[in-house]
Amino acid sequence: MYFTKMTKNNLKLMLRCRALVLIVICMVMVTGMLSAVFKDLLSDNFYIGDFTLGVSFGEDCVYAPAKSAIQAAFDHENTVVIDIPYGSGQKAIESKKADVVAEFNNQGCTVYSDGNHETEAGFVSVTASSIISKSSDARTYNHVNAYKIDVLPMPGSELYYTAAYTVFFVWVSMIALGAVMSSERKNKIGARFKTAPVSSFNIYLSRFIPSAIMIAALIFTGVAICTWLFDIEWLKIATTALLLILGCIAAAALATVLFSLIKNVILTIVFGYCLLVFWAFFGGSFCPYMQAPWADTLRNYSPIYYMTRSIVELNTSGSSEFTVPAIIVLCGISVVCIPLGMIAVKLGKED
Amino acid sequence: MEEKTVLKLSSLSKKFEGRTAVDHISLEIAEGEIFGLLGPNGAGKSTTLNMICSLLKPTSGKIEVFGMDAAKDMRKIKLRIGYIPQDLAIHGNLKAWENVELFTSLYGIRGRELKSAIDDSLEFVGLLDRRNSYAKTFSGGMKRRLNIACAIGHKPDLMIFDEPTVGIDPQSRNFILERIKQANENGATVIYTSHYMEEVEAICTRIAIMDNGRIIATGTREELVKLVTDDDNANITLEEVFLTLTGKKLRDYAGGEV
Numbered sequence: 001m002y003f004t005k006m007t008k009n010n011l012k013l014m015l016r017c018r019a020l021v022l023i024v025i026c027m028v029m030v031t032g033m034l035s036a037v038f039k040d041l042l043s044d045n046f047y048i049g050d051f052t053l054g055v056s057f058g059e060d061c062v063y064a065p066a067k068s069a070i071q072a073a074f075d076h077e078n079t080v081v082i083d084i085p086y087g088s089g090q091k092a093i094e095s096k097k098a099d100v101v102a103e104f105n106n107q108g109c110t111v112y113s114d115g116n117h118e119t120e121a122g123f124v125s126v127t128a129s130s131i132i133s134k135s136s137d138a139r140t141y142n143h144v145n146a147y148k149i150d151v152l153p154m155p156g157s158e159l160y161y162t163a164a165y166t167v168f169f170v171w172v173s174m175i176a177l178g179a180v181m182s183s184e185r186k187n188k189i190g191a192r193f194k195t196a197p198v199s200s201f202n203i204y205l206s207r208f209i210p211s212a213i214m215i216a217a218l219i220f221t222g223v224a225i226c227t228w229l230f231d232i233e234w235l236k237i238a239t240t241a242l243l244l245i246l247g248c249i250a251a252a253a254l255a256t257v258l259f260s261l262i263k264n265v266i267l268t269i270v271f272g273y274c275l276l277v278f279w280a281f282f283g284g285s286f287c288p289y290m291q292a293p294w295a296d297t298l299r300n301y302s303p304i305y306y307m308t309r310s311i312v313e314l315n316t317s318g319s320s321e322f323t324v325p326a327i328i329v330l331c332g333i334s335v336v337c338i339p340l341g342m343i344a345v346k347l348g349k350e351d
Numbered sequence: 352m353e354e355k356t357v358l359k360l361s362s363l364s365k366k367f368e369g370r371t372a373v374d375h376i377s378l379e380i381a382e383g384e385i386f387g388l389l390g391p392n393g394a395g396k397s398t399t400l401n402m403i404c405s406l407l408k409p410t411s412g413k414i415e416v417f418g419m420d421a422a423k424d425m426r427k428i429k430l431r432i433g434y435i436p437q438d439l440a441i442h443g444n445l446k447a448w449e450n451v452e453l454f455t456s457l458y459g460i461r462g463r464e465l466k467s468a469i470d471d472s473l474e475f476v477g478l479l480d481r482r483n484s485y486a487k488t489f490s491g492g493m494k495r496r497l498n499i500a501c502a503i504g505h506k507p508d509l510m511i512f513d514e515p516t517v518g519i520d521p522q523s524r525n526f527i528l529e530r531i532k533q534a535n536e537n538g539a540t541v542i543y544t545s546h547y548m549e550e551v552e553a554i555c556t557r558i559a560i561m562d563n564g565r566i567i568a569t570g571t572r573e574e575l576v577k578l579v580t581d582d583d584n585a586n587i588t589l590e591e592v593f594l595t596l597t598g599k600k601l602r603d604y605a606g607g608e609v
Binding site: 004005006009012013016017179183184187188189191192193194195196197198 | 405406429441442444445453454456458501
């Protein structure tokens with residue numbers, strides 16, 4: 001167990017790097033700033049008021065099986081869903097029988113609304129697009145007449161940005177290992193490791209463990225401050241904490257690979273930053289994922305997307321279908337990066 | 352009493368991309384010696400030491416340390432070697448005792464033994480009263496001494512000093528030389544490289560002069576002097592012997608591991 005003293009001293013090196021405190025400060029400042037600036041955007045644009053939705057389907061419409069899914073999607077206290085005859089959408093709006101109408105035919109969907117229900121009409125359009133997209137998939141795959149509509153719970157701006165930037169800074173905190181690696185490289189500590197009977201596995205652990213501890217310390221400090229400052233109520237605190245801990249472990253595993261594989265510390269930081277920007281861009285850090293028009297295929301490559309969406313939904317509606325994928329993605333990153341990191345450290349030691 | 356061989360190099364070579372840094376050198380160092388390794392820049396001194404310490408793999412040849420084959424028993428050998436690198440290998444953001452603790456723990460020493468080793472090492476290099484100071488606040492000489500303390504905590508039987516007095520004041524240099532002699536008196540065998548001839552002259556019991564990757568002369572100071580003059584009364588310094596054997600031509604070595 002040679003790594004215990006190495007771990008302890010590497011942790012000290014990180015704790016004594018005062019610049020790392022900036023991570024917590026930036027996290028709180030960015031969250032506070034963005035949640036204040038976009039408070040109206042998130043509340044106004046996504047507030048669904050009371051409305052009546054008229055739904056109709058053309059003759060032999062392939063989307064007709066989605067009727068029950070549509071009703072389920074709008075099934076909350078503000079919405080009444082009614083059937084109207086196909087082709088009478090405009091008339092239903094003018095006669096105030098419905099506030100928004102969605103008319104489906106085999107070419108797609110037409111949405112009608114009066115001037116007072118544009119937000120609701122937008123929401124119906126998004127839902128209709130989802131139905132049409134899923135119907136295309138269903139038609140490709142043997143006419144499966146089951147529909148599941150992707151309904152996005154709407155969080156408050158404080159919760160959204162605290163979750164989004166907590167996740168973002170989990171990955172930013174990978175830089176903590178730089179405090180150890182730059183000192184090791186600058187002071188040529190590698191010579192000591194090579195001349196001592198210490199295994200590359202112990203060296204790996206002495207980098208990975210303090211890195212994970214340090215990232216977790218920074219992130220949970222930031223979350224605690226944000227929770228206190230912005231009065232955030234976490235509905236699922238245990239699952240949220242689990243996701244963050246897994247995120248810290250995955251970030252530490254990735255950091256150890258990058259810092260061990262790339263010999264130049266500055267180059268490692270630049271590479272890590274580029275990767276992070278890509279993940280954050282598609283993951284909902286810079287633009288809320290509810291509004292972002294990015295393709296699903298690109299989102300799927302971003303662990304930030306899974307983490308952010310899961311944490312936001314868990315603490316907005318109490319559950320999220322993204323929790324399990326997020327756990328799988330984070331465990332997957334760790335499972336891949338831990339052995340890769342060990343190999344990288346071994347190669348570095350033998351170099 | 353029979354002399355035990357601590358280090359034996361047999362036809363040891365190291366090539367870097369076609370350039371021969373160490374060329375089939377053979378050498379034996381006995382227990383209790385302070386063995387000086389001299390040579391101009393690029394002669395192959397550091398490469399030789401790096402191979403002994405397993406920092407580099409030899410291209411050919413054999414290294415035996417304490418009768419063990421370095422290719423097979425390196426882990427056991429490492430436990431008995433203390434390598435003091437030419438470059439300062441200490442963390443500036445750790446305190447003196449933390450640096451010693453970190454590097455001594457690499458040898459499996461822990462608990463009370465580790466605490467005692469930290470204090471002993473710091474006392475040996477005269478830094479016990481500064482044990483709680485950060486290494487980055489130390490002067491050049493103090494850093495050099497801490498660099499030594501980090502390599503001797505596990506009480507090695509063979510100490511390898513690679514130019515340990517570069518860039519420090521005469522007082523610190525004198526202190527380090529005295530401590531090396533004391534370590535030798537305490538039972539450690541020492542291999543010492545330096546460009547300062549007077550240091551080697553002052554502490555080494557036997558000296559090897561390297562040039563162009565080969566050992567061109569080995570012996571005591573007196574034996575080396577005899578290689579350049581037959582006059583027993585000649586007042587010749589080791590530097591003059593060195594320059595006679597290696598020549599006065601400048602050695603502009605352009606980097607790399609030699």
